[in-house]
Amino acid sequence: LQENIEKHTTCSWSPFLREDQLSCAAPKAKRQHETNVRDNTQKLEKNYDGLYQSPSDYKLPPFWKGPEKCFRKFCLFTNQDHGEGMSLITTGRIAYLAANSPIPSTPGLEPTAYYEAEVPGKGAGLFANRTIRKGEIIFQRHPVLAVQFTLHLDLDPQAREELYQVAINRLPEATRARFVRQIGTTAYDKVEQNAFRLFLDGDHTHSSHLGLFPEVSKMNHDCRPNIHYRIANLTHTTVAVRDTPPGDELTVSYIYGKTLHADRQTQLRNYWGFNCTCSQCSTLPTPKADASDGRIRQIRALENEIETLLTAQGTIKGGEGARPEMNGALVGLYLAERLDAYLAPTYTRAALLHSMFGDEERARVFAAEAVAALEREVGLMAMDLESMRRLAGDPRGHWSWGIRVAAN
Numbered sequence: 001l002q003e004n005i006e007k008h009t010t011c012s013w014s015p016f017l018r019e020d021q022l023s024c025a026a027p028k029a030k031r032q033h034e035t036n037v038r039d040n041t042q043k044l045e046k047n048y049d050g051l052y053q054s055p056s057d058y059k060l061p062p063f064w065k066g067p068e069k070c071f072r073k074f075c076l077f078t079n080q081d082h083g084e085g086m087s088l089i090t091t092g093r094i095a096y097l098a099a100n101s102p103i104p105s106t107p108g109l110e111p112t113a114y115y116e117a118e119v120p121g122k123g124a125g126l127f128a129n130r131t132i133r134k135g136e137i138i139f140q141r142h143p144v145l146a147v148q149f150t151l152h153l154d155l156d157p158q159a160r161e162e163l164y165q166v167a168i169n170r171l172p173e174a175t176r177a178r179f180v181r182q183i184g185t186t187a188y189d190k191v192e193q194n195a196f197r198l199f200l201d202g203d204h205t206h207s208s209h210l211g212l213f214p215e216v217s218k219m220n221h222d223c224r225p226n227i228h229y230r231i232a233n234l235t236h237t238t239v240a241v242r243d244t245p246p247g248d249e250l251t252v253s254y255i256y257g258k259t260l261h262a263d264r265q266t267q268l269r270n271y272w273g274f275n276c277t278c279s280q281c282s283t284l285p286t287p288k289a290d291a292s293d294g295r296i297r298q299i300r301a302l303e304n305e306i307e308t309l310l311t312a313q314g315t316i317k318g319g320e321g322a323r324p325e326m327n328g329a330l331v332g333l334y335l336a337e338r339l340d341a342y343l344a345p346t347y348t349r350a351a352l353l354h355s356m357f358g359d360e361e362r363a364r365v366f367a368a369e370a371v372a373a374l375e376r377e378v379g380l381m382a383m384d385l386e387s388m389r390r391l392a393g394d395p396r397g398h399w400s401w402g403i404r405v406a407a408n
């Protein structure tokens with residue numbers, strides 16, 4: 001399950017991520033985290049050298065310009081007509097893949113469904129203009145600018161700024177105007193403060209990029225966000241994870257969700273450079289903040305216990321002592337903590353556990369919740385989606401039905 005979920009969320013939150021596996025949305029964190037990757041990349045680059053063709057060997061579809069302004073094997077490729085327009089600073093191979101990838105199928109909410117306003121202590125933010133329902137897609141976008149990650153780190157600052165300015169100037173006027181409204185004074189600052197991590201070529205060398213989505217980046221951080229984001233290749237999707245009434249702010253989490261209060265503050269200060277003023281951090285009275293940390297600790301302990309029991313002897317059947325109500329308790333803790341953005345694995349395991357113990361009604365209920373949560377958090381390509389649909393429809397016909405009872 002863990003593997004499946006991680007494979008399909010190339011850059012998305014998962015409760016299975018460890019605390020040191022940092023956010024897709026934290027450029028400074030990425031920089032520290034990236035050091036080893038960069039060393040590896042340089043080693044790999046040597047091995048792959050013979051395989052790389054020159055950037056101009058890749059024939060891009062019509063309306064694409066480039067390669068131009070090359071540094072080593074990285075060049076600028078631009079297209080004014082691709083959706084909102086796109087500038088890529090990358091290899092010929094990745095430009096070719098990106099140029100041939102589909103434009104997101106839905107733009108998301110109608111523009112009147114939300115508005116931008118100033119939030120005390122946070123700058124601008126986005127707000128609901130009508131009730132936004134759980135499961136609604138807020139935005140589905142491709143990046144308007146994507147820069148290969150090691151190039152962003154390695155380029156001489158002046159050359160980098162000049163290159164980024166050219167890339168931005170090549171965007172259509174309306175897109176450029178949205179780009180410029182992102183926080184940050186220089187183009188480099190804007191990339192640093194607003195980018196999301198994209199992996200554009202699987203595990204291949206040079207795959208890691210920083211992508212800019214100017215509308216998405218108007219969303220502020222909240223430790224208990226009402227919006228979840230997931231990224232698959234070029235497509236960035238934001239989805240509502242609970243109903244949001246008109247006037248409420250639309251927020252995502254920039255950091256790992258199940259983190260203790262003090263650690264969240266430290267991460268946001270160190271990696272993002274701001275003191276978090278979300279309600280969970282700034283206005284929660286100490287007893288409530290302590291209770292919240294207590295629930296996070298309970299979640300971690302229960303998850304470890306369940307994982308150990310279920311995977312004992314390397315098989316889901318093997319563990320002694322697993323009880324279905326353990327996962328019911330876990331779901332309760334997640335909901336009490338308003339961690340609505342991270343429910344898919346918990347519902348999936350709860351459904352499986354109840355099915356394994358032959359509890360038809362609860363297996364159905366949790367499987368139906370798992371289906372909805374997987375669609376929100378992972379998308380329609382989620383590996384467990386079909387299995388959970390089958391479990392919700394016919395628990396007795398599912399592979400997991402009664403196996404725990406039989407194993408006893």
Ligand SMILES: C[S@@+](CC[C@H](N)C(=O)[O-])C[C@H]1O[C@@H](n2cnc3c(N)ncnc32)[C@H](O)[C@@H]1O
Nearest residue numbers: 122123124183217218219220221274276277278
């Ligand atoms: C990607 S931008 C979000 C939009 C930004 N507020 C704007 O005006 O465009 C990230 C920046 O917003 C501010 N911010 C976001 N969430 C915040 C929070 N929970 N508390 C305080 N500042 C926050 C910080 O200045 C942060 O560096």
